[in-house]
Amino acid sequence: MAFVEPLLTRLESIGGLSDADRRLVETLPITPKRLAPQDYLLHQGDRPSSSAVVLSGVLARFQELPDGDRQVVSFNLPGEIPDLHSLFIRRMDHSLVAITEAVVGLMPHDDIQRVMETSPTLMKLFWRETLIDAAVFRQWIANNGRRGALSGTAHLLCELMLRARAIGALRPDGGWPMPLTQQQLGDALGLSLVHINRTLKALREDNAAAIERGVLRVLDWDKLSKIAGFDPAYLHLKQAAVA
Amino acid sequence: MAFVEPLLTRLESIGGLSDADRRLVETLPITPKRLAPQDYLLHQGDRPSSSAVVLSGVLARFQELPDGDRQVVSFNLPGEIPDLHSLFIRRMDHSLVAITEAVVGLMPHDDIQRVMETSPTLMKLFWRETLIDAAVFRQWIANNGRRGALSGTAHLLCELMLRARAIGALRPDGGWPMPLTQQQLGDALGLSLVHINRTLKALREDNAAAIERGVLRVLDWDKLSKIAGFDPAYLHLKQAAVA
DNA sequence: CGTGTTTTTGAGCCGTGTCAACGATAGTGG
DNA sequence: CCACTATCGTTGACACGGCTCAAAAACACG
Numbered sequence: 001m002a003f004v005e006p007l008l009t010r011l012e013s014i015g016g017l018s019d020a021d022r023r024l025v026e027t028l029p030i031t032p033k034r035l036a037p038q039d040y041l042l043h044q045g046d047r048p049s050s051s052a053v054v055l056s057g058v059l060a061r062f063q064e065l066p067d068g069d070r071q072v073v074s075f076n077l078p079g080e081i082p083d084l085h086s087l088f089i090r091r092m093d094h095s096l097v098a099i100t101e102a103v104v105g106l107m108p109h110d111d112i113q114r115v116m117e118t119s120p121t122l123m124k125l126f127w128r129e130t131l132i133d134a135a136v137f138r139q140w141i142a143n144n145g146r147r148g149a150l151s152g153t154a155h156l157l158c159e160l161m162l163r164a165r166a167i168g169a170l171r172p173d174g175g176w177p178m179p180l181t182q183q184q185l186g187d188a189l190g191l192s193l194v195h196i197n198r199t200l201k202a203l204r205e206d207n208a209a210a211i212e213r214g215v216l217r218v219l220d221w222d223k224l225s226k227i228a229g230f231d232p233a234y235l236h237l238k239q240a241a242v243a
Numbered sequence: 244m245a246f247v248e249p250l251l252t253r254l255e256s257i258g259g260l261s262d263a264d265r266r267l268v269e270t271l272p273i274t275p276k277r278l279a280p281q282d283y284l285l286h287q288g289d290r291p292s293s294s295a296v297v298l299s300g301v302l303a304r305f306q307e308l309p310d311g312d313r314q315v316v317s318f319n320l321p322g323e324i325p326d327l328h329s330l331f332i333r334r335m336d337h338s339l340v341a342i343t344e345a346v347v348g349l350m351p352h353d354d355i356q357r358v359m360e361t362s363p364t365l366m367k368l369f370w371r372e373t374l375i376d377a378a379v380f381r382q383w384i385a386n387n388g389r390r391g392a393l394s395g396t397a398h399l400l401c402e403l404m405l406r407a408r409a410i411g412a413l414r415p416d417g418g419w420p421m422p423l424t425q426q427q428l429g430d431a432l433g434l435s436l437v438h439i440n441r442t443l444k445a446l447r448e449d450n451a452a453a454i455e456r457g458v459l460r461v462l463d464w465d466k467l468s469k470i471a472g473f474d475p476a477y478l479h480l481k482q483a484a485v486a
Numbered sequence: 487c488g489t490g491t492t493t494t495t496g497a498g499c500c501g502t503g504t505c506a507a508c509g510a511t512a513g514t515g516g
Numbered sequence: 517c518c519a520c521t522a523t524c525g526t527t528g529a530c531a532c533g534g535c536t537c538a539a540a541a542a543c544a545c546g
Contacts, residue, residue, distance in 0.1 A: 063385055066472040071385040085378075088371040093378055093477040120360065127370050128331040130377065135328075135336055137380035142306055142314040144388035145433030149502070181524065190388030192503050197526060213511090229309040234336040392534070424492065435535050440494060442534095456543090 003030040003105050006167070007053045010079025013166050013237055014132060015125045024119055028112070030105035035059075035098035041083075042096040048086045050108045054078045057102025058179045062187060063094045072188035073137065075099070075180065077163055084130055087112060100179040128236075135234045144190040147229070152189050153199045154228035157209050159235065161218055166237050171215070178216040203227075246273045246348050249410070250296045253322025256409050256480055257375060258368045267362055271355065273348035278302075278341035284326075285339040291329045293351045297321045300345025301422045305430060306337045315431035316380065318342070318423065320406055327373055330355060343422040371479075378477045387433040390472070395432050396442045397471035400452050402478065404461055409480050414458070421459040446470070
């Protein structure tokens with residue numbers, strides 16, 4: 001089975017792969033695991049001995065705060081390895097759950113290490129993947145901090161749109177089937193459910209972006225990215241051009 | 244000169260070093276560079292060909308938003324390499340400035356690469372350093388997001404205190420000479436100058452923590468960490484015990 | 487001692503949160 | 517196929533946390 005395909009696509013999009021490295025990645029033993037919405041793949045505090053590549057669906061990572069609130073720190077699309085960091089940072093400081101029906105591919109740490117020791121290029125590419133992860137975190141700090149609700153929300157939508165497009169998840173008409181509830185968006189942006197709703201309404205009435213029947217559609221990229229103060233460079237995608 | 248010392252201490256504290264690796268790190272050519280407060284080491288958009296280890300003083304990383312606001316994404320103490328990620332992510336998505344008088348040690352990327360290719364263990368340790376950086380980002384997302392002003396501020400103070408202690412920067416009486424202005428704290432927490440001031444006042448009157456004449460003093464660790472919902476595990480310091 | 491920076495405080499406003507209810511949508515079982 | 521139920525989205529009213537404006541007090545340093 002071509003389980004590796006999404007991973008290869010992702011690695012290709014953030015740095016490129018030699019034929020040899022491609023074949024090497026294909027030697028990774030990948031155990032598929034099916035997840036229903038809300039299923040936990042990892043809990044805060046776990047010490048996994050494998051990492052998971054998202055094969056289909058969308059996952060989220062979040063911390064649970066003492067008062068029960070959730071802070072989402074990342075959404076993860078196919079091809080990404082949300083817990084790659086567990087290779088060298090054993091204890092999970094957040095949980096990893098499926099947002100949609102999803103399939104992940106479990107890759108034992110030992111095998112990842114073997115592959116990386118065989119190819120330093122590949123090691124650097126995996127490292128780079130975790131560094132891009134961190135670059136996204138930095139933007140999210142700003143989303144939750146100095147950017148206001150409107151700008152932060154717009155920024156997140158810009159980001160998701162580009163990432164979805166990079167893996168070919170957009171429909172022919174340019175819309176993206178958006179699996180996130182407004183509650184989940186709010187937990188990512190530090191906003192209440194009610195306020196996220198009003199913010200999305202504002203973006204819709206501005207003709208910037210709209211979520212209609214579960215499909216995110218950018219109505220005016222220039223306007224949306226202007227509101228967001230969005231610069232796609234931090235995603236480090238090879239084709240970072242505009243929609 | 245023992246310029247490497249802070250770096251060795253840092254690497255030691257996050258993972259440990261064999262004698263061979265220690266000697267290897269000591270072969271890194273380190274060019275010292277002195278910085279005055281407010282001096283930029285790197286600007287957003289730069290593509291550095293070396294990374295800098297903080298030798299003394301404190302640096303900050305921040306993004307400049309379109310409206311001129313600043314979002315601080317990190318404070319960096321001696322031993323840390325704030326721009327290590329520039330090894331594999333060329334373009335800086337934020338600026339790096341000195342907060343205090345500071346000395347950094349410039350290490351060419353080529354030399355870092357050479358050292359890492361010689362010792363895979365060391366490579367993993369450097370990688371781990373960037374992963375801890377990312378773990379801190381995740382907490383800062385929560386500081387700026389779901390945690391309120393009081394809790395977020397308390398969390399940041401807890402973190403700084405532990406990191407300062409880990410490098411022996413605390414005075415005998417347990418206080419830490421705090422080089423950050425309230426404006427800078429606000430830029431890290433997404434709070435206005437006025438509100439950070441009021442928040443610090445609240446922590447002081449709670450007998451949790453106080454900044455007096457430029458010295459941060461934790462008055463009651465249990466109370467402060469309770470307010471913060473602080474769990475030191477994410478810093479991955481070998482001796483993560485409480486003050 | 488003067489000048490610039492940082493801290494502190496007050497007053498009033500606005501963005502965002504909370505509470506509460508209703509509407510829309512989708513899946514479920516009779 | 518149609519209630520039935522659960523989840524999600526939408527809207528209004530009101531409260532509150534945090535922001536802005538403005539000015540004074542406390543430092544820091546030459």
